[in-house]
Amino acid sequence: MGPIGVFDSGYGGLTILAELREKLPEYDYLYLGDNARAPYGTRSFDVVYEFTLQAVQELFDRGCHLVILACNTASAKALRTIQQKDLPTLAPNKRVLGVIRPSTEILGSISQSKRIGVLATQGTVASDSYVIEIGKFSPEATVVQQACPMWVPLIENNEHDKDAGREFIRKDIETLLEKDDQIDTLVLGCTHYPVLKSFIESIVPRNVKVIAQGKIVAESLADYLNRHPEIEANCLKNGVVSYLTSENTQEFDQNASIFAKDDVRSSHVSLH
Numbered sequence: 001m002g003p004i005g006v007f008d009s010g011y012g013g014l015t016i017l018a019e020l021r022e023k024l025p026e027y028d029y030l031y032l033g034d035n036a037r038a039p040y041g042t043r044s045f046d047v048v049y050e051f052t053l054q055a056v057q058e059l060f061d062r063g064c065h066l067v068i069l070a071c072n073t074a075s076a077k078a079l080r081t082i083q084q085k086d087l088p089t090l091a092p093n094k095r096v097l098g099v100i101r102p103s104t105e106i107l108g109s110i111s112q113s114k115r116i117g118v119l120a121t122q123g124t125v126a127s128d129s130y131v132i133e134i135g136k137f138s139p140e141a142t143v144v145q146q147a148c149p150m151w152v153p154l155i156e157n158n159e160h161d162k163d164a165g166r167e168f169i170r171k172d173i174e175t176l177l178e179k180d181d182q183i184d185t186l187v188l189g190c191t192h193y194p195v196l197k198s199f200i201e202s203i204v205p206r207n208v209k210v211i212a213q214g215k216i217v218a219e220s221l222a223d224y225l226n227r228h229p230e231i232e233a234n235c236l237k238n239g240v241v242s243y244l245t246s247e248n249t250q251e252f253d254q255n256a257s258i259f260a261k262d263d264v265r266s267s268h269v270s271l272h
């Protein structure tokens, strides 16, 4: 038995972990942030895949039977290859899940105008994962995307609340809404972005719903565990949460407080 693994390029996945703990507090979780190599958003497909596979392997080696890629970029660029190519030989009884599918399943039903805006990293936007997945569940919906390459670096460096940081964020949102002024649903398609949610809500028109993924992913995981008792049986249930970072642990612990609700004491991990 082992904890549920939660992986992100950096701090963003902590917004997902917080909601998993809220919904499913009985489970153990092992968080891994590859902060030393973040951001992933501007990296190539091959590099994101390679880094993500290393992280998944590390979490498997530490006893996880189930790993959540709490990162849209990794979910967009690495999840399918890992599920289809690597898992059957690497660990046929283990599972890796992403964050894009659960969100895209329900976005069409949230939007009344059927115009959905996606704010995400360059990598996620270029993959067209949101356009493709929303198209499967809600073919009547139009999806308009905006890459926000500055947002993750701003958040990772805790600059997003400063005036200059907010200007970048405001500009990207204005650009998206100029592309389609009928958008009534705006998905934060990067797990770092929920820390910006209230600021974004303050600048978009009042009819626009801003959707963070955490609760949706938590609901989806609860449902998955119900439907897969053979996987659920391998998940430890002592409510213990541990953290790993590929960067300096002190820095991680300090910055993680922006995302996590409690005291974080991480350990260092080298990924290769």
Ligand code: DGL
Pocket (backbone or CB within 6 Å): 008, 009, 010, 012, 013, 038, 039, 040, 041, 042, 070, 071, 072, 073, 074, 121, 124, 152, 189, 190, 191, 192
């Ligand atoms: N949290 C990651 C995501 O959801 C950020 C990617 C990055 O490191 O640029 O896409």
